[in-house]
Amino acid sequence: MTPPERYHFGASVRSLLVPRHDPCGVFTGDELWLTARTPEGPATLHLARDGQDLVATGYGPGEQWILDRADAIAGLRDDVTAFPALAAAHPLIKRLARTFEGIRLPATGLVFRSVLRAVLEQKVTGKEAHRAYRLICQNLSEPAPGPRELMLPPDPAVIAATPYWVFHPYGMEQRRTQALQRAAVVAARLELCADSADATRRLMALPGIGVWTAAEVVRVAYGDADAVSVGDFHIPNTVAWALAGEARGTDERMLELLEPFRGHRARVCELLAHGGIGAPKFGPRMPIRSFARF
Template sequence: MTGTGETAERALTPPPGYRFAGTVRELAMGAHDPCARLVDGRFWWSTRTPDGPGTLCLRPAGPRLLATGYGPGGAWLVDRADAVAGLRDDPTGFLPLAAGHPVVARLAHTFAGLRMPATGLIFPRLLRAVFEQKVTGTEAFRAYAATVRRFGSPAPGPVPRLWTPPVPAEVAAAPYWVFHPFGVEQRRADTLRRAAAEADRLERCADAAEATRRLVAIPGIGPWTAAEVVRTAYGDPDAVSVGDFHIPNMVSWALAAEPRGDDARMLTLLEPFRGHRGRVCVLLAAGGLHAPKFGPRMPIRSFARF
């Protein structure tokens, strides 16, 4: 824990029915993310900003949402706290599209208060996404948490055991074998190091489209990783994670009662919602409309033992 002095505070006004926990939970990799924590109704999120490391605290207070920043980057985070909280997300144009399918229409009504956050930062989400490539969630979290603790630093603010993500340049300079004890094979380690070397250029992208083009130009990063990143960094409601193991099945099951589907089938079913295809996937997941499971689970491996 570093300095606890508050640098800025701001009161936000969420829309009626706003789902605070469901919205900000998208910014954390589970309940034990070293960089994000939802405790006693308050969401704590630490990251690196253009002004330096900072921690943002979001807490509901009656009809308001209070944002407090800590550390050198605290004021930067408070300035865009409404985007981080998903309050710049406007689903109005989605509602006529949702009405065209009964399942989507029901979910749009049930989860009307769910918003899509937009952090404005690429590398923190890219760090997670690279580790999530083609492995189980347990393997991905283990690698992500170990990397944050190896290369990151204690977060500004009053929360103990909260970490600020790594400086990209330090990750880029590390040899691939440093990540091996974290369960990361050379392919993902090299991808992360290449992405970290491009982090400054990526952070200057004007929008999700430019960021996607630059991301997929990096060897080892494809449409899935790019979509996972821009959906969070820019709040892109149309970002679809093509290449995901589960999402095509979920979409096929929920929208067409087909227990299995490939990427082509998923995109066909999502086409009527173009502009908000990623939002549909978020709603399907929020509604728990997952496809039936067949066969054994993917085993958890440890490359550190190989």
């Protein structure tokens, strides 16, 4: 595969993995290993730089399926042709779009893989969510095919059949566990959604999954560049500060400021994150809790 000029491999694909350590994948700078449960069976994808090109290698029963989607997983199907004209509406976004023009949004085509991580990240710190993710993948799954020692994402059927008390030591309270298990029960249908809008509608019909979780899922599974995470703790403040110089913002104000970028509103939020832009912080940080001790 031949990426576009100035394509940034790491910044495009690193978000597919949980920070620091992901049992289901690893990024080393020049290569990405990613495991998945595809419609055709377990698979591992290896993406590696070879000069200006990307070389994809697949392993396991789902090898052909994941190879067919390798370009999308690398972000090479992400269409940014209309974005520069929209970015010109604000000098900061115009500058960030130029600075980070090599970043593309990946699209895995795998809904439940993203549901797992998004539900775990509901209303808790990243450290809590990532710990739960690692423990679930290590204890409720099995090794992935291929030469690397990686785990597959857990089987939705296993998630659905596992009693709540198993999740509790991982730091999962009952509300998030039940939301995850409801999605696991209908995981096969979720994977058949025609597009981002269809998946959003089906996800939000499940108790415990709202607009924030749905946006987090479809942005990765479908590469939806317009899926704004409404209800996020930080993003409304970041957008208000970056686009209007306001230290605090509501979801309504965030959407108002992002409206000129419709179609690429999530891309704008991603650019602000890549640019290290954040609103001023006031007060103490959110405490790290452990539901495992409750």
